[in-house]
Amino acid sequence: MKTYTTNPSVSGTSVICSILGHKFRSTRKITNHFSEYQCRCCGKKMTEDTRGRLISLTPELQDINETLNMIFKRRQIQL
16 A cells, blocks of 8 residues: 655644544545545545645545545446
């Protein structure tokens, strides 16, 4: 799985993450272009935006990812 690191955030939940930065690993592949990530240390969840940058995974984005994944799987079955 891919591992990404980001700059430390001021409001991090883990001391290690606030000092060294998050260590994200890919937890779920939504489509060929979108994935969900989770920090190994603090458990913070992130997803990609349309430009490929990591953003916080909100409940709204989680619903969008779920719908997008469902559509992607249906299209893969039809092809």
